Amino acid sequence: MSTVKPTNTRHLMLIIILTLGIASIALTILAQTPTRPKPFMTINGQAYQINYYSTTSTATPTIIINGYIDGTPVPFSVSLFAITPTKIYTVGYYYGTGTVSINLTNPLMTKVAETWISECESNAGMPSLMTFITYENNNETWTVIMAIPYSPNWIIKKTPIRISISAEFDKVKPVYVTPIKSNNQTNIQTTQINQANGNNDPYGFTYVGNCSSSFYVAPPPIFARFLLGTSAM
Known part of the structure; x- marks a missing residue:
């Protein structure tokens, strides 16, 4: 009958303790590493991608736009318009370097x-x-044009939805802008719409529409990939 020597037993115990220690450290690191959230809806366009996330990092529906040239963040402007069944509203004009956030x-x-x-x-x-x-x-200017679908209930209920957009300007053709030269001074008048019919209603355009035909702007060339598309409505 063979016996285990005390020295071999101590070595075995040290190996077990070391293995358990390494496993514990690895589990701790994994627990502290934040998991990347998965979008519940994704839309792919010719020069952009829109991802929709249910998140606790934003208290209200928020659009976060990132703009790149060859993967490098660049300064850009955003013109945002909203439609109703009969009107088009200017939501706002925004500017940022790399990222623009819109509540x-x-x-x-x-x-x-x-x-x-x-x-x-x-x-x-x-x-x-x-x-x-x-x-x-x-x-030169590069413009990425897109339609961003949203649920009106997100706005009313202030649902914490993050709409994350990546715009890749190098995937659209630039437009060359030539300044107009003139020897005559032209008096340019601008009109700011503050009130209409006595109410705060800053719309500037109307159109003929209805509830059955005005939901969506035409889809982009590469349309949506839906992941649980109605889960956050």
Whole structure:
């Protein structure tokens, strides 16, 4: 009958303790590593991608736009417009370097969402925000145009939804801008719409539409890949 020598037993115990220690450290690192959230809806366009996340990092529906040239963040501007069944509203003009963040629970967007729900009731669907993202360099401009679908209920209920957008300007053709030269001084007048019919209603355009035909702007060339598309409505 063979016996285990004390020295071999101590070596075995040290190996077991060392193995358990390494495993414990590895589990601790894994527990502290944040998991990457998965979008519940993704839309792929020719020069952009839109991802929708249910998140606790933002208290209200928020659009976060990132703009790149060959993977490098660049300064860009954003022109954002909202539609209702009969009107087009200017939500705002924004500027940032690399990233622009837009809170969608401002008074105008709340009014737009309430209009969809009151006029279309359960048929409100997912209207879109018309978006123009522009990068300028010298006399050239690159513009990524997209439609951003959203649920009016997200605005009304202030659902914590993050709409993350990546715009890749190098995937669109630039437009060369030539300044107009003139020897005559031209008096340019600008009109700012503050009130209409006695109410704070900053719309500038109307169109003929209805609840059954005005939900969506035409889809991009490469349309949506839906992942549990109705889970956050």
